[in-house]
Amino acid sequence: MISIQQKTGTPKYKQIIASIENAIVSGTLKKGDALPSINSVSMAHKLSRDTVLMAFNELKTRGIVQSIVGKGYYVLNDQVDVTQKIFLLFDELNSFKEDLYSSFLKHLDKNIRVDTFFHHFNYDMFSKLIHENRGAYNQYIIMPANLKNTHVAIDSLPKERVYILDQMHSELLKYPAVYQNFEKDIISNLNKALPLIKKYNRIILLFDESRQPEGMRIGFEKFCISNVLEHAVIASLENLPLAKGDVFIIPDDKNLLRIIKKIKEKNLVLSQDIGIISYNDTLLKELVEGGITTISTDFNKMGEQLANMINTKEQVKIENSNALILRNSL
Amino acid sequence: MISIQQKTGTPKYKQIIASIENAIVSGTLKKGDALPSINSVSMAHKLSRDTVLMAFNELKTRGIVQSIVGKGYYVLNDQVDVTQKIFLLFDELNSFKEDLYSSFLKHLDKNIRVDTFFHHFNYDMFSKLIHENRGAYNQYIIMPANLKNTHVAIDSLPKERVYILDQMHSELLKYPAVYQNFEKDIISNLNKALPLIKKYNRIILLFDESRQPEGMRIGFEKFCISNVLEHAVIASLENLPLAKGDVFIIPDDKNLLRIIKKIKEKNLVLSQDIGIISYNDTLLKELVEGGITTISTDFNKMGEQLANMINTKEQVKIENSNALILRNSL
DNA sequence: TCTAATTTGTGCGTATGTATG
DNA sequence: GCATACATACGCACAAATTAG
Secondary structure: OOOOOOOOOOOHHHHHHHHHHHHHHHOOOOOOOEOOOHHHHHHHOOOOHHHHHHHHHHHHHOOOEEEEOOOEEEEOOOOOOOOEEEEEEEOOOOOHHHHHHHHHHHHOOOOEEEEEEEOOOOHHHHHHHHHHOOOOOOEEEEOOOOOOOHHHHHOOOOHHHEEEEEOOOHHHOOOOEEEOOHHHHHHHHHHHOHHHHOOOOEEEEEOOOOOOOHHHHHHHHHHHHHOOOOEEEEOOOOOOOOOOOEEEEEOOHHHHHHHHHHHHHOOOOEOOOEEEEEEOOOHHHHOEOOOOEEEEEOHHHHHHHHHHHHHHOOOOEEEOOEEEEOOOOO | OOOOOOOOOOOHHHHHHHHHHHHHHHOOOOOOOEOOOHHHHHHHOOOOHHHHHHHHHHHHHOOOEEEEOOOEEEEOOOOOOOOEEEEEEEOOOOOHHHHHHHHHHHHOOOOEEEEEEEOOOOHHHHHHHHHHOOOOOOEEEEOOOOOOOHHHHHOOOOHHHEEEEEOOOHHHOOOOEEEOOHHHHHHHHHHHOHHHHOOOOEEEEEOOOOOOOHHHHHHHHHHHHHOOOOEEEEOOOOOOOOOOOEEEEEOOHHHHHHHHHHHHHOOOOEOOOEEEEEEOOOHHHHOEOOOOEEEEEOHHHHHHHHHHHHHHOOOOEEEOOEEEEOOOOO
């Protein structure tokens, strides 16, 4: 079933892969059948176990065969053209992901499968998910979010298969990435909005340490200090007396809804009495209350750039552009 | 009591352990009960005696069971803290999932891990995901969406571990479920809105056959016929001249945005010239254009009920409630 | 009391994949 | 490519305790 030409340009492990693929296409191997064991192949063809292993591993990550410890390798799939499987680790499921994810899939080559996981800002889960899925995927796209020491887990993956998404950490600089520069972006976008911000007495960042990137808070504070603005960073809207002349930066939509309702309850007028800058643009913000001003990265572009990087196998670092979208709420 | 999946990644001895743990947690095995003998298990499931022995030994060292030579194994301890893994298969990632998913996690017992997959309305992917993950999870929660013949794949899973979510098919009635009755719901909610609908000349359902449930279209047509309304079902907004007097039912948010923009472009007035009923409520619809009227199931409740069903091991069918939320757009 | 069947417990050997250096 | 340790799975032989007849 397996034929190896000793002195030819093509690597032996690729010859093994081709042999097995042919056997599946020709029907010699059917779904559920066992492959010859690593030992028997390496003995019969006088190859190193590692060479055979490399071949079998690639067939595994492509989803064509499956390995069972203590038993052997089994054919999973008749279709040999399933080229790649991608492991995509998000922080949490929220509506910002919708654009990113659909744009990523849209621009990805066909018959690539993407499996999606969520770590929920929990390091144990983050680490467990990476370790459990090591070896099963061709590419690992990871959103480290604001977790610490993510490199401990990530470094256990094959370096050339890892991509970092959204937040960049200093220990992860060795990996290709599509990321946002939160500190820079918030400063430059708030500066663009400065004339409008100056209408207000005080600028307030609603900041949940466990979910938002630190760069956002740092950039915010730098901006406020360099422009001598009265400012505050608060963790929640609870017990906050809504004062005329406040402008809020709000990174999540639940609080956005809450604050707009509060504003209406108190008969305050958006953009006159209270200002709102929302973080991360989603579909309907264009229409809410005549339009919510947002600072947002272009999630569609982020997904597209990530897909292109995977398609072309380029290993680069791309800072995703970030824009201020001025609307009625400021 | 013991279920073993032959060709799967999870080792057989671990499957035996999990089976027995589940039997204890679910009450099938009580304190003092005898386990089936090593021989009977190894014969019944065609396993090596040693494999079964390995599993029973681990249960013994964990203090869950006790062995008596010449007699058998007996359950010592009711309290088994099993960290469960749940397989959750969604159709696609969209913002409606956010509430459902977060509410599900919130009400689930702690240290349960949920892995999420998406089939994208693709049967091959649906089937592959189920087969590849068979045996690796304690529970399988599956959104069959509008795919046909989903039971072929689903029936290969252990029956008592399967839960159906959102859409119910006749071949899946044997499984517990939290579902919507789309046909009934759209009829009753449109009837509630009938006085307002009668303001308009024509009612139009925007219906993407590949994504939306068939019951929605069937219910819509029944409603229109029984109330003698001029109606239409269209697949896309392209080439649609927006006519005064039309009321639209719009199941997805991209088209909702498109139509509202079109309405504004043409200087038509929402709820006077054109009506909108949106399907599936999300956070910001309350605020868009003074409020968008929606027909929606309560996704928070759906997640909660699903979590409760898993927590209590009840195997029932729950029709999730569905409501008309009247707002400015109708 | 003897016997046969069943059960747990132990030891040894072989084959497979996995991980590391 | 090689060597080594480890995890999983299967099979066989034999000992010791228990139970049913």
